[in-house]
């Protein structure tokens with residue numbers, strides 16, 4: 680089993696630690712630097728999706744997590 684940790688930042692994106700394969704909706708691999716932590720956008724405002732580019736700091740967005748069932 681892969682050793683991957685995904686951390687939901689309080690006011691930012693998803694920090695992914697560990698080796699993962701990132702693919703788009705068609706299954707095409709999105710290149711990530713091997714061995715590097717990646718940050719995925721969860722605010723929807725990044726100009727470099729799917730990666731976080733820190734735009735979340737300059738726009739208004741709801742950073743509340745969805746409530747569990």
Ligand code: FES
Pocket residue numbers: 691692693719720721722723724725730731732733734735736
């Ligand atoms: S979460 Fe950082 S730009 Fe969207």
